[in-house]
Amino acid sequence: MKRFRRHGQESQRDRLKQELFQFNKTVEHGFPHQPSALGYSPSLQLLAIGTRSGAIKLYGAPGVEFMGLHDENAAVTQVHFMPHQVELVTLLDDNSLHMWTLRGHKGLSELLEIGRFTLTGPPGAPPSVTRVTAVLAHASGELLLLGTEGGHVFIVEVPGFRELEERNISLDQVAASVPDDYIGRRNLEHVEALQENPINPNQVVIGYGRGLMVIWDLEKQCAIQHIPATQQLESVWWTEDGSYILSSHSDGSYCRWMVGGEDVNEEEEKSDIPYGHFPCKAISKIIQLPTEEGPPFLLFSGGMPRASYGDRHCITVIHSKTHVALDFTSRIIDFFVIRDGLQHTGDPSALVVLVEEELVVIDLQTDCWPVIQTPYLVPLHSSAITCSHHVSAIPLKLWERVITAGELQHTHYSKKPWPITGGQNLAPDPPQRDLLLTGHEDGTVHFWDASGVCLYPLYKLSTAGVFHTDTDPNDNMNQGAEGEWPPFRKVGCFDPYSDDPRLGIQKIHLCKYSGYLTVAGTAGQILVLELNDEAAEQTVEAKVVDLLQGQEGFRWKGHTRLDVREEPVLFPPGFQPFALVQCQPPAVVTALTLHSEWKLVAFGTSHGFGLYDYQQKNNVLIKCTLNPSDQLAMEGPLSRVKSIKKSLRQSFRRIRRSRVSLRKHHVNNTAKLQEANARLEAELAEMELAPVQRKIEARSSDDSFTGLVRTLYFADTFLSDSSHNAPSLWAGTNGGCVFAYMLRLPPVEHRADEPVTAQPAKEIQLMHRAPVVGIVVLDGHGAPLPEPLEVAHDLSRSPDMQGSHQLLVISEEQFKVFTLPKVSAKMKLKLTAVDGSRVRRVGVAWFCSSRTEDYGESGLTVLTNQGDVHVVSLPHVKMQVQYPCIRREDVSGIASCVFTKHGQGFYLISPSEFERFSLSTCHLVEPRCLVEAPLHSGSSNQHRSQPDGASSAHRTRQESEDAGKKSVRGFKESQ
């Protein structure tokens, strides 16, 4: 009977769990790691990026994004949208072609792979015959032309991928017609480029690697014209009116060739090496676009003088007298130009450049060609991310002030709206405003709008100004000297070089109610900042805190303290530092927390922790947690490297010694010799294989870094007696120790002059000595205490002070609940002893039921070193759910994880991308968007991206066919 009832309760609990928790990876924020291909559909207004890991990502209007992953783990080398369709074709490194489509499903579009294809050559042919090097999605939308390494062009019907063998253009056919005097006719090499005639899709130009270009008529299946360029071909462009072909070459030159005319020996009309005289690098791509009135735009990438600027990544834009070499900080993958007008046939409006680390969009219609701020694909890693901090439900006031401060920083951006506008974002408006703060290696903190699908940069804070650094910040302004040639202009924000690694941000804490922010860095610096809407000039006084407290016998071998500027510094509107603490020794700050109501900041390093009163600007408490026998913590980061070196050296010595001893050994019989050799070999093999061993040893107080402070926590609770609650500070160390201090705050009216005091109250040594990674006090109802000032803003969150409070100590191995004020163990959940995983990240979150709006419960969100996420119930510390989330080998991903207060989380899947996941059934931020097949009225029908104004009878016919087909397609999709 009892058993039966319990069973019923369990199933009820299971149902509740289903209503509360579910795991989804929802969206990837940031910039795709290692992009390798770019595609654009003017008709869909969608951008596609392929990556080296085989991902394909589509972006349209902000919020419209799709992601697909090829099953093959091969790089995407080319992406081509089928003209006027919702299909796109990708070419992978393994020579396979894939057809993707955006299919409507329940009112939303989803990206699906609908076909794959690999060219099969004649039996016995070398693989190069079918190795695809150039792809042309034909304007008809029915054909793909595939140029190969063997010099053939295969024609394939899509979407079925049916080879049309009779229409293939073989190398022999072409070679036969090549003029005898063409020097390269023996070996035309691979097909480098395929382009169709913008005004006559039946004509395509085939550019061979050796330089020869052939204009081929697809209908008549014959060559119309030969263009005998003699330099290695890099790219081909057919101008919009169809009368010229531009070719770019590996020597940094480009040529313009007249099309048409019966004259077979057409001479190049114009040839130029733009950055000539000295040898230049190749021009990898060239585009020329007309304007309504005035001269055309000429854009090309590369072509820089090899010796002096060979390492630059440049795109040159020439329009009339303006000539700029846009200088990017990373390698250029590809670029395209967006054009004005409903049919995207007007003047060039924006240049979109995909470089290896970011996407840069340049406004070509505003003077000086300013950069347009990207709403997505923002490089999170403009400087390497060192930490992150998430703040949920930002009050509107703070939100607006941050945005205002950010807008003042964005003045150099173009005012133009984002030019890529495909698809509709159907996602509901985010229920609340969330901020994600990322700390960076260069001492900056970036504020991101993390409410929705687009992680949008709001504001950037730099802490470097407080300190003297080796380089003057004004150096970077890259004001090119007048008359410099080439006329470089730096664009993009990816700047991985840090002036001083000590500036790196390690911990961030923002109070969303008061606008106080504290950030702590690599060299033991802790800054307290306040949001100010006006610029202000002020001196930041530094307070040095000696965390060693007289501990002797240690030498700090790490970096020195940062040098503080003593003169007043002008801080722009935004967060302005007003207090600075510098730890001595200047070790990395490992824990940080701020209590805006009490105006206190607590910080910890591997040596101890301190409490700082930022109203009175003095120290309240300093506690050294260092174990006297812990040399490693004292010496700083260098000694570890040394020990690795030492162990390497030792192992080499061991090998050598064993060899020597063998040689010395008097071996008189061959069998023995062989045996010895075998043994030596086995020994060496073992060393090479490096059999991984793990030492099993109980943790002791003598272990290294036991004093490292892992977590700090403020709580208003019953620390010493059960009738009076009082402010308290809790600190947890790597050695499984928890220190509790009772704080005495003067009454508000005397807050500025009477001192704050801290009394040691309790010390808990966890028997299992595992690092303490989290401390939470639960109120009388078992709910976590609210944040400082939270009650003042929302009375419903006031904690229960009647019932007895409980202390939850989260170590890497266990979750343990103690009673308060008398600390006695009440409940625990063992993690490591049971499944061998350890807690890496933990957060407190509120989970709402998906079924009934008024039910919710708080829980702990936990990430383990195995990459699993768990939810642990509060206050009973019972395991609720477990999902695999991150690969266990992905150490940086696990280390970067940050949880939100509503059961979502972020972690880095690459240096530049956050994956967002959700454990909640209610709080999900995922793209929901719709892309409709372009239903163009008779007017829209550019083939390729640049149709022209001139129309011919032929074209009109084509258009109407196109339109008809499209509507049928649209109809099918709507089914």
Added chain:
Amino acid sequence: MNKNHRVQSSRSLSAVEVKSKFGAEFRRFSLDRSKPGRFDEFYGLLQHVHRIPNVELLVGYADVHGDLLPINNDDNYHKAISTASPLLRLFLQRKEEADYTAFGTDSLTRKKNTVLSAVLLRPDANRKKPPVIISLPRDFRPVSSIIDVDILPETHRRVRLYKHGQEKPLGFYIRDGSSVRVTAQGLEKLPGIFISRMVPGGLAESTGLLAVNDEVLEVNGIEVAGKSLDQVTDMMIANSHNLIITVKPANQRNNVVRSGGGGGGGGGGAASGSSGRSSDSGASYYGYSSQAAAASMPMHIIQNFPVDELESEDEDLVIEADGEAEPIRRAPSNYSMPSLPRYEPHLNLRAATTSVSSSALSINANGTLPASGSSGSLSNTNATSTTSSPDRATERRSLEEDGTVITL
């Protein structure tokens, strides 16, 4: 002082005459056979009549066969009352001094000096439950040992490395390897975890219970199959204060009794050294199906050592600001033993009996006692131990353990 708190015994059949012995003292009283009440009431009554309100007791009685059987729950209490003819003889022992070996129905485990001279030896089929308390390991000085020999296949060995209170390092290394096992598909090579090295002078080596190339199968009752080396490492370290590893010894020759040393260092060469990493095919030699073992094992894992019992060793230390150090008391819900309810006497009897005064362990709530000499390094910090619950020997032990805690 009149200690004869004697209850009038009625000679009628409905009454059970009880003679209760605690130490050298006897008490006599009677109970209503038809309404014996609950065990906790009875327990309280015993504490009351012996005037030992705060002493935890083990209650035993002599059954008709002369066996000494425990009374620790309602069932065996009622059994004892119903079978008493007519005298129920009780034997009370202080829990921390209890000699558990005295209990039992099996003559093999009974010592010669058993209180009763048993005449009839036969298994008692009437008893529904096996005696819950066979032994309480925490009342002994734990040492490393081979355990669960009776329930494990003979190719396996379960070793308990008892680190508690020793200065010796655990001292061994583990590595990845592969072992050959018999499965439904025939012989299969599976990844496994092996002991790779012993630290000279460490606990693992000195006990001689583990050897290099032994395959680790379980850690504290949890199978390691499918877990990574790092996971197993973390599990072992998390359990390091009382580590129980089930291994399949590389050397299957002397499976139960081993002399120390083992094949470490590869000096032997011929036998174990050459077999190297994948030395483990013992299962097939012995015709033993590891599948069956795997299936049956989890049920028995903690038979001899209940998990909760192990946990009682795992006690944190709290240092109060005024210099008091105390091990954290465990909340009652976590007691491993079916905890004996304490009887609150109606009269506040002064603990005047001799039996109480000798014990430093039983203290009234919130009373403080100067730490005795056994609390080791703590004594020099003038720490006093404060306990609010009946104390246990283990708590005292953990005090000794954690004497290294930094003083405030």
